[in-house]
Amino acid sequence: MKRLHCSMDPLMIGHLKNVLATFGIKCVTKKMDLISAAGQLPPTECWPELWVVDDDKLAKAKDILRKSLAPLSSVKKSWLCQNCDEKIEGQFSECWNCGCDRAGNQARGVVPLARRARLRR
Numbered sequence: 001m002k003r004l005h006c007s008m009d010p011l012m013i014g015h016l017k018n019v020l021a022t023f024g025i026k027c028v029t030k031k032m033d034l035i036s037a038a039g040q041l042p043p044t045e046c047w048p049e050l051w052v053v054d055d056d057k058l059a060k061a062k063d064i065l066r067k068s069l070a071p072l073s074s075v076k077k078s079w080l081c082q083n084c085d086e087k088i089e090g091q092f093s094e095c096w097n098c099g100c101d102r103a104g105n106q107a108r109g110v111v112p113l114a115r116r117a118r119l120r121r
């Protein structure tokens with residue numbers, strides 16, 4: 001059994017345990033009740049811990065953990081519009097310039113932001 005992660009938030013540990021369970025990785029939690037007993041900000045060694053039962057799955061578990069903990073902005077890469085070659089930020093699913101989606105399909109009935117801005121003037 002290997003220690004995977006620790007967090008001062010027991011809810012986060014419980015959440016990650018559930019996430020890993022959906023990937024078929026069995027985990028156990030430790031020190032989940034110490035934090036309430038501490039009364040103040042506890043030292044790291046008192047933080048709730050998440051342990052992977054199966055050592056062989058540690059690498060996979062770390063990978064899943066990294067993805068589920070990463071902020072969305074760093075997960076979503078920017079993309080190039082296939083229609084007009086405009087570079088689009090990862091959080092947008094459509095091109096602001098021409099209104100196409102990532103696959104280059106023009107969304108029907110949607111007026112692109114750039115054209116909307118022009119109409120306002």
Ligand SMILES: [Zn+2]
Nearest residue numbers: 081084095098
């Ligand atoms: Zn475009």
